[in-house]
Amino acid sequence: MAKSKYVYTCNQCGYESTKWNGKCPSCGAWNSFEEELAEAPVGVRSSASSGSAPDLSDNILELEDIGADSDVRYDTGIGELNRVLGGGLVKGSLVLLGGEPGIGKSTLLLQICQFLGEEHSVLYVSGEESARQIKLRAQRLGVDTENLYILTATDAEAIAQTIASSAPDIAIIDSIQTMTISRIASSAGSITQVRECTNLFMHTAKNQEIPIIIVGHVNKDGAIAGPKVMEHIVDAVLYFEGERHQSYRILRAVKNRFGSTNEIGVFEMIDKGLREVDNPSQMLLEGRPHNVSGTCVACVMEGSRPILAEVQALAAKTSYSAPRRMVTGFDFNRLNIIIAVLEKRLGIFMGSLDVYLNIVGGFRLDEPAGDLPVAMALYSGIMDKQIDEQLVAFGEIGLGGEIRSVSHITHRIREAERMGFKTCVIPKQCMSAINAKDYDIEIIAASTLKQAFAAIK
Template identity: 70%
Template sequence: MARSKLLYVCSNCGFESSKWNGRCTNCGEWNTFEEKEAVDVKTTSSFSRQQSAASSLADKLSRLGEIGADTDVRYDTGLSELNRVLGGGLVKGSIVLIGGEPGIGKSTILLQICQYFGEEHSILYISGEESVRQIKLRAARLNVTTESLYLLSSNDVESICTTIEETEPDIVIIDSIQTMNLKQISSSPGSITQVRECTNMFMNTAKKLEIPILIVGHVNKDGAIAGPKVMEHIVDAVLYFEGERNLSYRILRAVKNRFGSTNEIGVFEMMDIGLRQVENPSEMLLAGRPVDVSGTCVACIMEGSRPILAEVQVLATKSGFASPRRVCTGFDYNRMAMIVAVLEKRAGLFFGTMDIYVNVVGGFKLDEPAGDLSVALALQSSLFDKPVSEKVIAFGEIGLGGEIRSISHVPNRIREAERMGFDVVILPKHSMKEINPGTYKTRIIGVSNIRQAFAAVNAIAREETDRKEEN
């Protein structure tokens, strides 16, 4: 006979405990345990009967060399930025989770790619939040007119999986996983148990029929995908939309990807007719850059195989408080504090009574150590109110001894700077071994420490001043 008992389940990671705890011992979150009633139906005798009745899978074993390597295993989404994040396209039989804040563009991008998919494939779009008429209105706004798109409004997972097996579409879209439910589970839709079991059913269907399934996931109050721990291990890829609600640009980043790199990003711009891909994010981030203004410098960071130029702005001004303010937007606060300490100790600069504001333009996050040198040059420029030349770009990591340490992907960074019209590149001297300066049109200056970097910038400023006086 079934035995019922009480369990306490963490709403963040799904960890189960026989007693309530204020803090989850698995993920460390506070006040996340919820009381659930579990039914234990397995006994030793029943488990033994199930084990004896189970059929052998020996006849399904396959040698690695005997498995065919089909070259056509990916679907082109029609968006090069999305293909880049996915690792080249949508893999057959994969299950992809797309998360992000409400209104950031998850459903929009999925409905947009249906227009391209519909040229050669059939798509089944299942929504548990909207009616088919509401989806039709949104499709009309996005100019999605394909006849190969089939709509279904339902949240019954068993019925949905049966429908997928009967119709066998080429691609399935689920919007969203938090609205789906299994009737056998008493908990409400969106709970840890429902999310886990529903995702498992979709995963089994995708692998069995080799149909790719795209799933939309909501976020919780902390900005993470609801039920992340129980879903990340099941799905093949987790894509996450980043961006500020008041900015039009969106960044799509891979948090997990079994079929590609997790370092690639895709950049989109939200418009009235949907998301437009930004194939040149460097130009977007540098648009409207001020001329002859102190406290600005351009950095080059790597996002996977893509070099991206971003403008760093610093404002150092006299503080009106006993404790100066230090604010960072798009840059790590602790990293900024370390750079300021190095400049005071190794370069003789003084920021003790100064408010410091660091901003990376465009809502971009500069989380690579190669951006240290640009921040340092912008700090020095703002302190003395002397602009860094608009034709100068700098990248390098700063050590605690004031040295400029080598970085990776130097040739790619230089080529991107050259393409964007920069005349001078300041980089670590140790990185000069990786390149041949004669092959580039730009002037390349290698520096060993922060004092040499400041001297190079000042020399370039004097050269520009002399040139203007001559003209």
């Protein structure tokens, strides 16, 4: 039987099959298979027998002989972006920037071109906009550097050759889903095209020691469109997050070979582009309600940065046979565990109550230290007892109702003190790591939920 010249590729994970499947057997995605032309098979000969493979013995280097200059990073001019990248843009690195449409990816890149263009040459390659459109956007953002060069093209091989020959200091590709390689029969944005174009730009960045930033679109699930292997190829993967109807944006690294993935950058979208938010805690606490039950302030660590965020909880009598549980910015399963602990250990029955939990400002509490403020907000909302507006809490909750210790206790208390809070509820085990006399804030040490709830008067 003749082999089919078509293959079906999953647009979520890149799995290939000779027939169409409703559900991908690799990643489990539904209706994700796309038809593509199969690449012509290439005969493989034994390298050892043919002797055609080159000997790379002369290219082997000792670790101590490899130079590691201190000047291996470019300052982008935006402190929040430098923080997420680990100190700046590394020479020869390939960075993938993803996010929802209109979130501000191209705006951020044009803004860093203004600063980088003062001392370095920048090549901005666009496959989506014309040069005139980029010029209009640059004028709106106040970008007028003479070292910014614009290229509108979609041929990845020609672009890679242009980067190698013109040798700019930094290159930006917007976006990878518009790039194509002519010898590949599939259309732009397909699994094969995205994978091979990314691989081509990776070799260009490494061979020429030129940092390249590529923009990636996201699919309806929020993941970067294209094969997952694309995220393995690049050196860093950055996600731009934020609600479309809110002005604040959060830049987060989910992969970084040259720095931590725990750091975040906070921006605000204004008329002139993106503005750095130097004090995220103040931003997240703006507009707090007064004399209202069901709110508590949490202090969580994002990398080396402590951030204060407001937790809001609402419990109301349900009109359904099964009570509703709705969460924004917090893990749904973790909330169910906290509710179970409150019912079992404190006798607070919530089987007839709808529970709604919200983290204000589009922020997300992923750290276990957010358990205690969530529990205190729930208790405050159910009992209709107001929590002092000058109180902040943090700690992990165990299944026995105990409050477990958390890390970076000093940084958290200092941030609460700096923001003007008067009371801080912390795990009792953390008292051995601090001296309460060193702080101008009342510290309440609690080992159980009952002791923590006693601070609510």
